[in-house]
Amino acid sequence: MRAYRLNGAGNPLRPVDELDPRPGPGQVLVDLKAATLNYRDTIVRDDRYGGEQKVDLIPLSDGAGIITDAGEGVPRARIGERVAIGFMPGWTEGSFSAAKQAGALGGGFVDGVLAERIAVPATGVVSFPDGWSFEEAAAYPCAGVTAWTCLFGGRGVRPGDTVLVEGTGGVSTFALQFARAAGARVIAMSSSDEKLARARELGAEALINYREVSDWGVRAAEIAGGDGVDFVVEVGGSGTLDQALAAARPGGEVALVGVLTGFGGPVNTGAILMKAINLRGVYVGSIADLRAAINAGVRPIIDAVFPFLEADEAFAHLRSGHHRGKVAIRIAE
Numbered sequence: 139m140r141a142y143r144l145n146g147a148g149n150p151l152r153p154v155d156e157l158d159p160r161p162g163p164g165q166v167l168v169d170l171k172a173a174t175l176n177y178r179d180t181i182v183r184d185d186r187y188g189g190e191q192k193v194d195l196i197p198l199s200d201g202a203g204i205i206t207d208a209g210e211g212v213p214r215a216r217i218g219e220r221v222a223i224g225f226m227p228g229w230t231e232g233s234f235s236a237a238k239q240a241g242a243l244g245g246g247f248v249d250g251v252l253a254e255r256i257a258v259p260a261t262g263v264v265s266f267p268d269g270w271s272f273e274e275a276a277a278y279p280c281a282g283v284t285a286w287t288c289l290f291g292g293r294g295v296r297p298g299d300t301v302l303v304e305g306t307g308g309v310s311t312f313a314l315q316f317a318r319a320a321g322a323r324v325i326a327m328s329s330s331d332e333k334l335a336r337a338r339e340l341g342a343e344a345l346i347n348y349r350e351v352s353d354w355g356v357r358a359a360e361i362a363g364g365d366g367v368d369f370v371v372e373v374g375g376s377g378t379l380d381q382a383l384a385a386a387r388p389g390g391e392v393a394l395v396g397v398l399t400g401f402g403g404p405v406n407t408g409a410i411l412m413k414a415i416n417l418r419g420v421y422v423g424s425i426a427d428l429r430a431a432i433n434a435g436v437r438p439i440i441d442a443v444f445p446f447l448e449a450d451e452a453f454a455h456l457r458s459g460h461h462r463g464k465v466a467i468r469i470a471e
């Protein structure tokens with residue numbers, strides 16, 4: 139098969155030929171059709187993800203394809219299933235653990251999906267609706283599941299709640315769509331008025347350009363009315379957390395997801411306790427979450443699809459920040 143392997147930060151990616159993987163006991167072989175990129179893939183590629191990592195890792199966590207072989211103990215009837223592969227195929231359900239995290243694809247020492255084939259646990263894949271493309275299915279494992287657990291992993295968004303989403307990337311666009319599907323009001327933010335107009339088309343009720351409104355958290359709380367917003371999907375990290383806390387109502391939830399402005403920094407602990415905010419760290423989710431997210435029926439926004447041989451161009455597009463929703467790579471027709 140052909141596969142991409144990392145070859146040092148900053149170096150161009152080139153596909154290499156290697157032996158096909160074979161499904162072990164309890165595994166399925168998936169012929170990959172599509173992959174999508176996440177911000178995480180850029181920091182893995184730059185060797186900034188934290189912790190040790192295999193130097194020649196196959197990158198990317200999010201893929202979808204067709205089961206073409208089944209290992210011992212897996213019914214051969216599964217061959218032919220169209221599936222999305224879980225971000226952590228070993229976390230089927232229940233509570234999170236370091237061992238489950240260590241099994242995340244496309245990081246650390248675990249090869250990912252930017253290849254023509256992968257062998258994964260049969261319990262680590264989820265089928266998706268017939269009318270969906272492989273790119274749509276491949277949008278789900280990280281971004282879709284993360285947005286899902288941000289909104290439904292705690293108290294759970296209810297009709298009439300107000301949800302603030304930061305930016306229009308993969309996680310935030312999914313969050314906007316899931317929140318609207320659940321009957322919530324959405325306040326969307328972006329650095330681009332054009333992207334805000336697209337967010338409006340997806341049902342965002344109020345829009346804030348965070349480049350123009352530096353105290354956007356205060357603005358969001360005013361727009362929400364009452365005491366502030368019920369949920370914030372916080373993808374910025376230390377550079378945005380204070381405003382996210384300002385936006386949240388007392389007792390509201392802030393799902394801490396992202397590191398776009400960096401991994402660490404000062405935290406306004408006073409605001410967290412004085413408003414009794416539920417600040418919840420999110421690390422993607424389980425296979426059960428992937429199934430629940432797909433079953434919600436939201437069709438992901440795919441910004442661009444690059445051919446397999448243009449992986450570098452796909453990375454450059456994601457890094458440019460010009461995208462909205464997901465950037466995909468078509469691995470095979």
Ligand SMILES: NC(=O)c1ccc[n+]([C@@H]2O[C@H](COP(=O)([O-])OP(=O)(O)OC[C@H]3O[C@@H](n4cnc5c(N)ncnc54)[C@H](OP(=O)(O)O)[C@@H]3O)[C@@H](O)[C@H]2O)c1
Pocket residue numbers: 175176177178280281284304305306307308309310327328329330333348373374377378394395396397398399420421422423456459461463
């Ligand atoms: N913890 C987890 O489980 C988990 C899972 C997935 C992702 N993440 C993290 O979540 C973040 C987003 O990931 P992604 O894959 O969705 O990224 P992405 O597709 O690259 O989207 C990033 C978008 O965020 C917006 N943004 C950038 N800087 C911002 C700022 N200072 N304030 C508000 N918005 C800002 C921009 O939107 P506009 O262009 O509209 O301005 C940008 O396009 C990353 O830090 C990623 O590592 C964490």
